[in-house]
Amino acid sequence: MEHVRTAQPAPTRSAPRLEIRNLTRRFHGRTVVDDVSLMIEPGQVTCLLGPSGCGKSTTLRMIAGVEMQDSGEIWVDGKLVCDTVFRVPPERREIGLMFQDFALFPHLSVAGNVAYGLTGSRDDKRARVEELLRRVDLLQFIDGYPHQLSGGEQQRVALARALAPRPRIMLMDEPFSGLDNRLRDGIRDETLTLLKEEDTAVLLVTHEPEEAMRMADEIALMRDGRIVQQGAPYNVYTRPVDRASVSFFSDAN
Ligand code: ADP
Ligand code: MG
Secondary structure, eight states: OOOOOOOOOOOOOOOOSEEEEEEEEEETTEEEEEEEEEEEOTTOEEEEEOOTTSSHHHHHHHHHTSSOOSEEEEEETTEEEEOSSOBOOGGGSOEEEEETTOOOOTTSOHHHHHHTTOOSOHHHHHHHHHHHHHHTTOGGGTTSOGGGSOHHHHHHHHHHHHHTTOOSEEEEESTTTTSOHHHHHHHHHHHHHHHHHHTOEEEEEESOHHHHHHHOSEEEEEETTEEEEEEOHHHHHHSOSSHHHHHHHHHTO
16 A cells, blocks of 8 residues: 655744853863753743852853853854854843842942943833833832842842843853842742743753752753753752762752
8 A cells, every 4th residue: 555645844943042062161171061062942941050160150151252162062043153263252142141249330320220231212221121120120219229229129130131131041140149048039039030021041050959949940950060960850859860969959958
């Protein structure tokens, strides 16, 4: 009997928002980021989780473009952003950044801070600033200055500032570790809500399993420069791949 073959449509799946391929970085002959590969889709939060010194910040800095890799590639929406010969400069990568000590500009008002990376007409900028401040529930401080705000409020302004230009990718390096425990859970939840609404691809670096469990869609567990396990938070937490992972999760508790 004859088989009838129907033509299969080409897969329509688009390129991931962020893809890093085999990133490697050495300092003084020591490999601190070792063949790291990751893919992140818009609306997805991936946590790069691991102990201090394992290479998380270096990975993030290479994606941001402030550190060069020794080998490997960075792709955004299917376009090459950086390999060892070609490099899009950091300011053209459409990346939002949030670090623990990435302070607000003290001499600028709250509105001035949030508008900082925006282009366009005065009215458009004002509308975007108001929209974001409303969403982080700080519209009443629009004409205030950073020193008039609490640490948690400043952090929410920093988030609004990072998201204002609609970055394709948000890179967050331990953004909540300067906050006291009492505030942290609330701010983590608010941040997550806003990130999801903005539909950006998020890479969140943390050494705290609890934070990764609370915020991540996917965890990439890193140790000694390598990703040793990657998957849904529950799976990574309940099925550690080796003894070092078991002790990482249990030491943290
Ligand atoms: P993490 O963010 O996971 O704590 P880092 O990426 O900051 O780790 O650092 C990984 C390793 O690389 C550490 O041992 C650190 O001391 C080293 N390192 C980072 N940046 C530099 C640098 N510019 N020069 C030399 N060593 C560095
Ligand atoms: Mg770090």
